Amino acid sequence: MDRVLSQQEIDDAFRHAHRRALKDDGRSELYDFRRTDRIAKDQLRTIHLLHENFARSLASSLSAYLRSYVVVNLISVEQLSFNEFKQSLPSPTSLVAMNMRPYDGSAILEINPSLVFPILEMLLGGSGKAPTKIDREITDIEQSIMEGLLRVILNDLRTAWMAVAAIDFGVESQETEPQLLQIMAQNEAVVAISIEVRIGETSGMMNLGIPSIIVKMLRNKIDAHRTIRKTQSTGDEYLRVLRLLRPARLRLDARLEGPKLSVAELLHLEKGDVLVFDFPLQRSLELTVNGSLKYEGEVLALGRKRGFKVKQPVARE
Numbered sequence: 001m002d003r004v005l006s007q008q009e010i011d012d013a014f015r016h017a018h019r020r021a022l023k024d025d026g027r028s029e030l031y032d033f034r035r036t037d038r039i040a041k042d043q044l045r046t047i048h049l050l051h052e053n054f055a056r057s058l059a060s061s062l063s064a065y066l067r068s069y070v071v072v073n074l075i076s077v078e079q080l081s082f083n084e085f086k087q088s089l090p091s092p093t094s095l096v097a098m099n100m101r102p103y104d105g106s107a108i109l110e111i112n113p114s115l116v117f118p119i120l121e122m123l124l125g126g127s128g129k130a131p132t133k134i135d136r137e138i139t140d141i142e143q144s145i146m147e148g149l150l151r152v153i154l155n156d157l158r159t160a161w162m163a164v165a166a167i168d169f170g171v172e173s174q175e176t177e178p179q180l181l182q183i184m185a186q187n188e189a190v191v192a193i194s195i196e197v198r199i200g201e202t203s204g205m206m207n208l209g210i211p212s213i214i215v216k217m218l219r220n221k222i223d224a225h226r227t228i229r230k231t232q233s234t235g236d237e238y239l240r241v242l243r244l245l246r247p248a249r250l251r252l253d254a255r256l257e258g259p260k261l262s263v264a265e266l267l268h269l270e271k272g273d274v275l276v277f278d279f280p281l282q283r284s285l286e287l288t289v290n291g292s293l294k295y296e297g298e299v300l301a302l303g304r305k306r307g308f309k310v311k312q313p314v315a316r317e
Helices: 007-022 041-066 082-087 113-123 140-145 147-161 212-217 219-245 263-267
Strands: 070-081 094-101 103-111 168-175 189-199 202-211 252-255 285-289 292-302 305-313
Touching: 041 070, 041 113, 041 147, 041 189, 070 082, 082 189, 082 202, 103 212, 113 140, 113 147, 113 189, 113 202, 140 147, 147 168, 189 212, 202 212, 212 219, 285 305
Parallel strands: none
Antiparallel strands: 070 189, 094 103, 094 168, 103 202, 189 202, 252 285, 285 292, 292 305
């Protein structure tokens, strides 16, 4: 135990420990240090809420614009690098780079071909039920036809973000190949929002990419919106529950509780038998609501009917 280790033995011990630490046990994962810092989960939840409102308003707007029943569902809100976001998009597709005035930066709107061409057919008077899948770039004429649809989408997007900040989304440029987009660095983080649009039997995806740097600039406004909504939701939730309970029906029973009698004793009663009801006149009756004791009071005559006058609620034990 008093033996002193040599420097070579100490180096070998550290080297062996280092190799054991680097050994993959199935629980470790690679981390890319080029990835930018993450957005807080609370802020992502607020963005999720904003785009849920956007999806609901867009469903109404598209139903009126296309004169067809449209369902819009928010699928996911997550943070990706710009390169990962581009690789997740189909090619070719309809891409719109959007400015975000008064902030410096560009957002991305992508509409899948499976959604673009049925919409184009409906705008041109068709039913929107394409017999075959079309997989090609949209032409300049088709892009001009889609401008009306883009105005509807950007208007609802602008309205949804108005709860946090006044952002004027506008069309900056249009592309068909995701790899040709060079509006930000490859490793820059974006908030990717995936939305499903269903028009009759046709469905397709619409993707939004918002630079995370814009979200971080609006951090204080997003936190303030979350605090205000949390305060308002308490009162709104109370009123919502009250509206749901108003039409509910309750069964009220006023009971005169006293001695109990078995069926056998009841069958053997004869003329002249006296039953003693141990219930003073001053004692209050009990009122049950759906079988639960709630109030004490007395029975009153209301014309030809009987009523119950509540004296006090029954304290819960």
